[in-house]
Amino acid sequence: MTGEHTTSVGDSVPDRFDVREFARTAVGSYRSEIDLEAFAARPLEPATVRVLATMRELERSTMTYLRNVLVTPTHKDARVTAFLTTWAFEKFWIADSFEAIARAHGLDVTEPLPLSRFRGLALELAERATPIVESFRANSIGPDVIGLHMASVTIDEWITESAYTKLAEIDPHPVLLAVLDHVQEVKKRHRLFVEVDAVNRLESSPRARSLSRRSLPRAAWPIGAASLPKSETAFFYETLIDDALAVRIDEKVQGLPGLEKLRLVRTARAKALRGGSTPTATTGRWLGRAAATAKNALPHSTSTSPSNTTAKTPTTTTTTTTDSLKGGPTG
Amino acid sequence: MAFDIDKYTETSTKVAWQDLDFSDFRENPLPEGTLRSLRYMCDIEYHTVCYLRDMLVTPSHKDEDVTAFMTMWNREEFWHGEALAAVLAEHDIIVDFDELKATRLKLGWKDRLDPVKQSLLGNIVGSGFIAVHMVWGAVNEWSAVAAYNRLADMEGHPVLAELLRRIAKQEARHVAFYATQARERLGKSKKAQVLARFALKNFWGPVGSGVMSDDEVKHVMGQLMGGPEGRREAAKIDAHVARMPGLDGLTIVQDALDKRGIAA
Numbered sequence: 001m002t003g004e005h006t007t008s009v010g011d012s013v014p015d016r017f018d019v020r021e022f023a024r025t026a027v028g029s030y031r032s033e034i035d036l037e038a039f040a041a042r043p044l045e046p047a048t049v050r051v052l053a054t055m056r057e058l059e060r061s062t063m064t065y066l067r068n069v070l071v072t073p074t075h076k077d078a079r080v081t082a083f084l085t086t087w088a089f090e091k092f093w094i095a096d097s098f099e100a101i102a103r104a105h106g107l108d109v110t111e112p113l114p115l116s117r118f119r120g121l122a123l124e125l126a127e128r129a130t131p132i133v134e135s136f137r138a139n140s141i142g143p144d145v146i147g148l149h150m151a152s153v154t155i156d157e158w159i160t161e162s163a164y165t166k167l168a169e170i171d172p173h174p175v176l177l178a179v180l181d182h183v184q185e186v187k188k189r190h191r192l193f194v195e196v197d198a199v200n201r202l203e204s205s206p207r208a209r210s211l212s213r214r215s216l217p218r219a220a221w222p223i224g225a226a227s228l229p230k231s232e233t234a235f236f237y238e239t240l241i242d243d244a245l246a247v248r249i250d251e252k253v254q255g256l257p258g259l260e261k262l263r264l265v266r267t268a269r270a271k272a273l274r275g276g277s278t279p280t281a282t283t284g285r286w287l288g289r290a291a292a293t294a295k296n297a298l299p300h301s302t303s304t305s306p307s308n309t310t311a312k313t314p315t316t317t318t319t320t321t322t323d324s325l326k327g328g329p330t331g
Numbered sequence: 332m333a334f335d336i337d338k339y340t341e342t343s344t345k346v347a348w349q350d351l352d353f354s355d356f357r358e359n360p361l362p363e364g365t366l367r368s369l370r371y372m373c374d375i376e377y378h379t380v381c382y383l384r385d386m387l388v389t390p391s392h393k394d395e396d397v398t399a400f401m402t403m404w405n406r407e408e409f410w411h412g413e414a415l416a417a418v419l420a421e422h423d424i425i426v427d428f429d430e431l432k433a434t435r436l437k438l439g440w441k442d443r444l445d446p447v448k449q450s451l452l453g454n455i456v457g458s459g460f461i462a463v464h465m466v467w468g469a470v471n472e473w474s475a476v477a478a479y480n481r482l483a484d485m486e487g488h489p490v491l492a493e494l495l496r497r498i499a500k501q502e503a504r505h506v507a508f509y510a511t512q513a514r515e516r517l518g519k520s521k522k523a524q525v526l527a528r529f530a531l532k533n534f535w536g537p538v539g540s541g542v543m544s545d546d547e548v549k550h551v552m553g554q555l556m557g558g559p560e561g562r563r564e565a566a567k568i569d570a571h572v573a574r575m576p577g578l579d580g581l582t583i584v585q586d587a588l589d590k591r592g593i594a595a
Contacts, residue, residue, distance in 0.1 A: 019428070023409065029341060063387055063398040070384035078428040081380040082409065089406045092340070092399065110395055 017193045019079055023086045027186045030097045030179070036104040038175045048171040049102055051239050053109045054232045056098035058160065061224030062088040074146045083193050087153075090190070094183050101179065147201030147208030148215055151256060154194040155216070156223040157187060158249050159265060163222075163240040170239070202257040209258025216259070221268035234277035237269045334511040336396045339504060343403035345410035346497050348417060355490045356421035365486055366422055368551045369415050372478070373426055375539045376412035379405055382471075386464050397461075400508050407505075411498050418491065462516035462523035463530050466575060469509035470531070471538045473571055474584065475502040477564045478555045485554075510571070517576040524577025531572070535583045549591050556584070557593045 044052075066084060074080060102109045161184065168180045202209050220226035225233045241249075246265040254260050361369070383405050416426040479499035483492040517524050540548045556565045565584040573579050588595075 020413075023413070024345075026345075026406070028343075060398070063401055066383070067387035070380065070387065075380060075384055078377065082428060085380060085405050085409045088402050092402045096340075 017083075017196060019082045019086075019193070022189055022193065023082060026086045027090050027093065029093050030182055031100050033182070034097060034100055034179055035175050036100060039101070039104045042173065043105055044101070044173055044176060045171045047235075047239055048167065048173075048176065049105045049107060050232075051167065051236060052098045053102050053107060054228060054236050055160070055163070056095045056102065056109050057228060057232075058222055058224040059091045059098070060095035061227065062091050064227065065223055069149050072145045072149070073143045074149050077143070077146055080146060080150070080197070087190055087193075090186050094186060097179050097183070101176070144201075144205050144207040144211055147198065147205055148212045150194050150198035150201055151212050151259070152216060152219065152223065154191070154198045154256070155221070155249075155253055155264065157191045157194060158252055159222045159241070161187060161191070162245055162249055163236070166240045166245065199257060202259070206258075212256075212259060213262065216262060216264055217267065221264055225268075225272075229279070230272070230275040231277050231279045233272045234275050237272045238277050241265065241269055243269070334508050336399050336508075339508065340399050340403050343407060345407065346414050346494075346501060348414050348494055348497075351490050351493055353417060353421050353490065355488075356418065359488065360422055361418075361486065361488060361491065364550070364554055365482070366419065366424060367547070368482065368554050369418060370424065370426070371539060371543055371547050371551045373412050373415035373419060374543065376408045376415065377426075378542055379408035379412075381542070382468075386468070394461075397512075404505055404508075407501050411501070414494060414498065418494065460523075460526065462513060462520065463527045465509050465513035465516060466527050466531065466572070466578070467535070469506060469513050469575075470535065470568065470572055470583070472502050472506040472509055473568045474538050475499070476506060477568060478551075481555050481561065481564055510575075513575055517578070521577070527575075528578055528581065531578070531581060531583050535587070537584075537587050545591075549593070552588060552591060552593050556588055557595075559595070561593075562588070562595050 043049075062084075066088065069075070069084070070081075099109050164180050164184055164187075168177055202212060220233075222236075225236075228236075237246075243266070246269045249265045250263050253262050253264055383401055386401065412426075419426055476499050479495040479502065483495040483499070486492065513527075517527060537548055537552055539551070555561055562585070565588055566582075568584045569582045572581050572583065
């Protein structure tokens with residue numbers, strides 16, 4: 001990496017996060033570093049594999065998030081978009097690591113996610129409308145919306161950072177620990193950028209603060225949860241974010257300028273747990289299909305059985321409601 | 332020919348220029364007209380995120396392969412911007428993020444409404460609209476490959492030529508993705524063919540028109556696509572387009588040159 005020609009492109013304010021350096025040293029595929037063979041001798045807990053499938057989906061949801069963010073004035077801030085370009089790249093490869101681990105356990109997480117017909121239709125309608133609505137709304141608000149976007153990524157990073165720390169505690173498999181260390185290291189730089197940027201923007205704009213106060217509670221947390229099966233969001237909270245941890249993350253959120261009264265994570269957790277973490281019939285079929293696909297693709301796979309992976313045998317179909325904000329708050 | 336998305340993502344990399352001797356530009360600087368074209372190309376590469384946005388508002392944002400491609404493509408194009416900015420910097424032309432922001436601000440209402448229009452169209456027409464985006468992307472990438480290679484040939488500056496060919500090589504992989512997607516999607520749907528034909532015929536403009544001023548568009552088109560050689564390149568791009576299902580007879584690139592009075 002050394003010796004690369006650097007331009008004198010104006011991102012050189014002292015002590016400011018160096019977006020150019022971040023882009024230059026972006027971290028790509030980690031797959032070859034993962035000792036997937038080790039899972040044959042000692043597989044991960046089935047619950048870990050299930051939650052990794054969820055994390056894969058969340059880390060991979062950047063394009064859906066960008067879709068709603070880029071129709072707003074945020075796309076005009078070239079420093080922010082330069083950051084988001086590399087952010088999406090690094091998250092893609094984090095997701096890829098989880099995909100590799102899930103596959104080594106006999107689960108093909110690239111299978112399209114199952115949603116009940118009603119929820120699928122509702123999401124489809126929301127998805128179709130969101131960029132249009134957001135574009136009008138956010139463009140009438142103006143650049144203050146960037147503060148909201150940076151705050152939302154910050155909070156999402158806090159939630160996922162806590163989740164990975166917890167996951168390392170509950171399943172301290174050496175290979176998983178190495179992967180999670182790597183992931184936390186990559187995400188540390190994301191936090192460095194968005195935390196400072198969010199604080200600066202919220203501090204300097206009352207409109208950004210009030211917009212964030214109104215919009216953040218309406219979003220699904222973590223970002224991307226709106227398009228997950230409800231059972232998997234519930235399982236995420238049940239496994240990784242207990243009430244005390246939710247309180248601690250909320251305290252960090254409350255430390256952001258103007259957001260002192262928000263209780264985002266506790267509310268999101270309570271809402272998710274009400275639905276229950278038993279996979280619906282549709283989700284159960286998906287998990288079964290994903291397991292079958294991976295097995296066919298990998299003759300020597302070190303799979304656990306699909307029923308192990310789903311943790312519980314699906315028996316019930318829960319009624320679902322819709323989230324109109326897909327992919328996080330946008331305006 | 333199928334496009335192997337896994338192979339593409341695994342081998343996607345930022346374009347390298349650290350091994351090239353850029354100090355050569357200090358001794359053998361590029362002429363004014365070429366710097367102007369490079370500045371244009373640099374801005375366009377940095378603005379890829381705006382095209383990404385236009386793509387994402389259509390139903391294509393849900394497809395695993397498409398999103399994987401978009402993630403890598405967006406980053407590769409950003410690095411083309413960085414590489415060209417490095418060349419410009421050797422000529423004391425500084426392209427910084429704040430100035431790009433100013434360019435995007437100048438886009439004004441036309442730009443603000445665009446994603447809405449795209450989204451409405453995309454959602455009314457449904458997945459057929461993805462085909463339009465794919466063929467649109469293919470034309471733009473064909474244009475980019477032609478433009479970089481042509482500038483490399485014309486300028487005859489060994490360092491610049493090497494950098495531009497490296498960039499063109501990456502653009503050629505983008506062509507492969509877009510063209511494969513477009514061919515498949517157009518082949519499956521008569522409706523998509525009709526729509527793509529209509530959209531290209533009526534709305535296509537050279538890469539960068541809409542973001543850059545008309546004067547700049549004319550300068551770059553004149554330099555790279557003007558004259559017999561340039562026109563031959565334009566005709567080749569049109570021939571690629573015309574081989575797509577349902578798009579025979581289209582000459583959108585040559586029409587765009589005629590419309591702007593670029594000498595043949």
